[in-house]
Amino acid sequence: MCHAVLFTxxxxxxxxxxxxxxxxTLLCENSVTEPCSICHSCQLFEAETHPDFHVIKPETEGKKISVDAVRTVNKYAWETSHLGGRCIILIQNADSMGEAAANAVLKTLEEPPLNCYFILFTASIDHMLTTVVSRCDKWHLKLPHESVVKCWVESELFESVPLxxxxxNRGAPLAAKAFVERGSLALHEELITEFSAYVAxxxxLFIVTKKLIKSGSDALxxxxxxxxxxxxxxxxxxxxIVHSDSMILVEQISYSVSFTLVMRQLTALNRLKNDLIKNSGLNHELMLSRWLSDFQ
Structure with a gap:
């Protein structure tokens, strides 16, 4: 196996x-194809206390991975493993590494220590340093067909789920399952119903604004x-069309406003999403109500 694997x-x-x-599997003492789950290494891994398994990820969603975090695990990479086997470094959301952090990883990837393996994953390599990508064995994980995902989610939840x-959730099985489990399906249906009625x-305005805030960051x-x-x-x-099960609402909005207005509001909405992510101190209620009022 290559010393570095990049999942996309x-x-x-x-x-x-x-x-x-x-x-x-790489840390398992008894197998090279799948973890045995009974050896000391597997038990430590399951308890999340394995001394030779190190994880780097952003401190909070949307933040960059710091260069200090990378430098810390780089030191582990060059040390002798605690259990005398392999050392594994997992980098979550690898595209969130800034230039300094990516360059720090690159130095280790260019001259990898013996028995040290890097596992990285990202949604897209577009925002990753090309030299880091080139040092990795790239594995692209394709999404199953949406009908397969729908069947799997329904079998997991023991209930029917709208397409x-x-x-x-862009066809992602676990994301779709979590969407239903955390109650987002009901919130989503309430929001788009109130929103379409408001546009028509x-x-x-006040009720829809409150619904947007209640539904959380995914609502936009x-x-x-x-x-x-x-x-x-x-x-x-x-x-x-995404809202294939809510075509009545889609039609209601399409009859109520012009194409030009919808396009302008969509552009403004995407800009608003970015502003709210970058600036947590903004007054969400005020900005959302202003955006909604532009439909009038």
């Missing part, structure tokens, strides 16, 4: 579980999908 897969596709299974749940009737992405669906319908196509 969308969030919610099981990439962390796969990376962890690979790490556990749009799979599409909202220009009433209840839901509305982005919804407005894209409206634009597709206004252009005369239903191909690729």
């Amino acid at each position: 897969a969308p969030k919610g596709n099981g990439r962390l579980a796969l990376a962890a299974m690979l790490a556990k 749009q749940v799979i599409r909202i 009737l220009k009433q209840n 992405q839901w509305l982005s999908f919804l407005l894209l669906d409206v634009m597709k319908l206004q252009l005369g196509t239903t191909e690729g």
